[in-house]
Amino acid sequence: MSQLPYDITSPSSILNYAKGLSGKTLAEVVDLSGVIENLSHKGDLGNMVEKYYFQYLPNSTHGPDFAEAGVELKTTGVKKSSKNIYEAKERLVLSMINYVTLVDEDWSTNSLMQKCRLMLLLFYYYQKDVAVYNRRFVFNPLLWEFPEVDLKVIEADWKLIQSKIKDGRAHELSEGDTFYLGACRKGAGGAKESLRKQPFSDLGAKARAFSLKPSYVNTILSGYAQEAEIISTISEAKTGIEEITLAKFKPFIGMTVESIADILKFDMSGKVDKSVHQRLALKILGSKKKNPPEFEKAGIKMKTIRLETNNKPKESMSFPAFKYMDIVNEEWDESNFSEALERKFLFIVFQYDNNDILRFKKAMFWNMPYEDREEARKVWEFTKKQIIDGNADKLPGMKDSYVAHVRPHGRNADDTIPTPDGKLLVRKCFWLNNNYIAKQLK
DNA sequence: GCATGATCATGC
DNA sequence: GCATGATCATGC
Secondary structure, three states, X not given: OOOOOOOOOOHHHHHHHHHHHOOOEHHHHOOOOOOHHHOOOOOOHHHHHHHHHOOOOOOOOOOOOEOOOOEEEEEEEEEEOOOXXXXXXXXXXXXXXXXXXXXXXXHHHOHHHHHHOEEEEEEEEOOOOOOHHHOEEOOOOEEEEXXXXXXXXXXXXXXXXXXXXXOOOHHHOOHHHOOOEEEEEOOOOOOOOOOEEEOOEEEEEOOEEEEEOHHHHHHHHOOHHHHHHHHHHHHHHOOOHHHHHHHHHHHHOOOEHHXXXXXXXXXXXXXXXXXXXXXXXXXXXXXXXXOOHHHHHHXXXXXXXXXXXXXXXOOXXXXXXXXXXXXXXXXXXXXXXXXXXXXXXXXXXXXXXXXXXEEEEEEEEEOOOHHHHHHHHHHHHHHHHHHHOOOOOOOOOHHHOOOEEEEEOOOXXXXXXXXXXXXXXXXXXXXEOHHHHHHHOO
């Protein structure tokens, strides 16, 4: 074996050598002319980098790619947000979940962390129609080791995924089950996809992989160091996000909205503000205007709910407006609504008392059960079909499904956008039915 | 009383 | 200026 230009036993040597890719594309740093016709434009850039840049054959064992150094190589795409900031193009897939063997694993020796404890992250700029070997590595490579505080969250996530499989519910797994480590769909989509065996049920389960949520990757990108301190002070209580969050809300249970605002010096006077309770909840969390960073990492969606005295929400729950022109080209699994429903939610529940005064009732984490996501899928598919068929004005209403419906969500009736058949219709979005929310709160 | 249509203040 | 989370308003 010829001498490699780096020391395969040394993570820092591997990192240094990887820096040769900074600002370059793979095709710019290695001569691919002899092999390029055999390369897939969409292939796995990670494998190509290993093979042609590191001259190290991708191994098929379960350990890290650079076994001697304990370093796993990951290439992952970034894109630019509407605000021109680089962000993760998608979740970072770590390794496939083997339902059959995972149930016999133990966290202390688990195969996922054996492989991914230390990762060399290469971020490339994603461009749809550009071959992977022509995509540019826009950041310096990063040698990433999970901070202890994050590992605690990931451990709990891992155990939850494992327990669901032990319960014979692998087919019900959802990204919203967990906080940082997700069980994401992996493999061919659509009806033809093959299902995997699971050990404690005869039902086949979709192939899934352990992955880091896009929101988590984004915090890696956005300069982890600053946030690490904030999070470590929170986690000194040695509890998870869930417990910490619920503990913050607990002191206010039963109090009127006004007195909570008083205590927190939160100005509730002035004009009618339809998001005022959301902002009050943020204040309780100790955040000013934005979600706290640990929520961003876990992709948690906070929603405030007002209940009538009869325990029913006054209103259904809205989601961001969709574009008629976009939705007809989307598949459910990649749709915004599907992504939204796979998230973990934090419900902040208020209720009117007998004197019609609004009081804080409780905070609860929730994620949507599998069968209800399938129902939401039907609503979405029907919506897509109606728009394609030129019936964008006849979208599913509240009576058409127990879970979700479609309703206007614009600034006003003049806030219209185009449909595929050339009309202009008021902007709309998906809503979760208030009756459905009522059931879930129990 | 409920389903559906319409709209508001805010923050970025 | 615009999307968003949320709430108000109307008609049956």
